[in-house]
Amino acid sequence: MNRKKILLVDDSSTVLLMERMILSKSPYDLVTARDGWEGVEKAKAERPDLILMDVVMPRMDGFEACRRLRADDETRQIPVIMVTTRGELQSVESGYESGCSDYVTKPINGLELLSKVRNYLGE
């Protein structure tokens, strides 16, 4: 059986570690990137099944990274879940405008994240 691959994009080691801990219960291959730029490059190289993307990051933020992913034929179809501390409506709207599929807010709720991840991976 093919293991699903998830790309985690966040500049915070704390968040990456949290996401790893939460997702480690399921058999996923996890790849990480520390900013939006690296996230886009890793998405092209690794072709993940799903991307968890932070919003505020150095070099390139999550919205811009998401726009670039949507503009590229190779990465257009990859679902992107935004992981953000900014739960306000305006931020959520910006996320959807940039082409993200869904969002979760920090502090991360493990059940919510797992549920959305499984949903987008068709499990």
Next chain:
Amino acid sequence: MGRTNDTPGTGAPPSRPAERHERDLKSVNTKLRDLIASLEGQRQQYQRRRAEGTSPEPAPAAPEAEDLEKRRLQSELALAREALDQRSKEEERLRERLQEIEREHRRICDDYVVVEERNTDLASLFVALSRLHGTLERNEVMAAIQEIVTNIVGSEEMAVYELAAGSKELEPAWTFGVDGAHLPRIRVGEGVIGRVAAAGEPFVAWERTCAEEPALTACIPLKVGERVTGALAIYHLLGHKAVLGNLDRQIFDLLGAHAGAALYFTALHQRHGFGAG
């Protein structure tokens, strides 16, 4: 799980009671249908003959044959009723079992949620501890404290106060989301933050805001052993985080016990010349 076999010794596969009853009912149904068809045929034949005048009066049936037919029909009817009754009981039993399974399913789902929440809490505590003690660089420890407060507690406004050397005053050593230049030094014992440092006990605005410092959500004493070395002030929570929970209490305890120690270790590390370079 018990299994039944309809035809013992024939090697036929076992069937379930519901299937068996369905088969019985179908059999009775077919027989009744045949009987009705037969009677209907006789009736039509009789009417036709009567219309033709060939047989104005039917020959009376022999009383024994009529009685026999009546008993056969009664017997079949009783069988059909019995099968129907059994099927109803089986349905009722299955319905109760289904409800039982649904209740069990709901209970397991509830348990799963509790376990997953506990897992996330433990993961959060583990992550917080790893981050605090994962470095001996002061700035990285401060960044770890900030990331823990932002990503686990849910606040983007905080200040770390440290006791100024040789004095009884707390001075802002690191801020995030608040203007550090405007934060005053605080005498130990004065104000909420000063009293936290004096008593070594955390302050948490669990249910209502603090009248003395409305912006303050929590203040945790930073300790090395029993000695207070500073305080972590956490101001407004993120908009979507309504209240503090049990995990936050545990994170505060952990920060109080480990953030101060982690900062102290960085100072020791620096003092003994193991710093950068």
